[in-house]
Amino acid sequence: MLDRLKSAASRLKAELLALSYAARDPRTPWYARALALLVLTYALSPIDLIPDFIPVLGYLDDLLLLPAGLWLALRLIPPQVMADARAQAARHPHKLGKSIWGLLLMLLIYAALVVLAWRWWTLRQSI
Template sequence: MRAPSGWRRVQASARRLKAELLAVSHAARDPRTSWPARALALLVLAYALSPLDLIPDFIPVLGLLDDLLLVPAGLWLALRLIPLEVLADARAQAARHPQKLVPSAWGLALILLTYGLLATLAWSWWAKRQGS
């Protein structure tokens, strides 16, 4: 029995997303990539590969929405910041050596650090508002 065409489109989109994430991981290591593009690429990769989500997956609908919106939006922005020649080389390298992106301790640490920074900024903002 064949999968419905809608499901095949979802699978094809997931494969493209994985390929682009792999290409971005190669581009982030390229010295021709600017540091803002590299930082965003690493943050997107860390979030995509992190076992921690902004909204936990067990929360109905919202738990999956962050993965369906944040990762593609961050990837889109990272792809726009990476120079075209670097991106072309990274895509070619990813196609030549398709590998599975695996969660890493560094990615988890980066996400935890980012969450800590955001929580500190939010607390600081709230404390200032309470004092005024």
């Protein structure tokens, strides 16, 4: 069981690395590139949408959101681009580290969600 989990984690990291190469490829459509960058930002951000200290839900977002976003991004990228990106990732494996840009984007998303919630609340109170 532990070996299967390690293998799955290794495949996930390899796919994220390939996704980072595919996102930089000019043959990738803009919408697939945008989703790929969002998935990579979330994966590399030091903060999560739901903090890990919240029991069950904290890890549920990592187990569901990241694979689902990765799956969708991989489906939107042309197969030949992904094949080339996977080959490039296999030739140049390196660790994807935490990203300051990922942190900043996640903070921006949190701020936008707070503003939207506040606006919804104030509009609801005025009715």
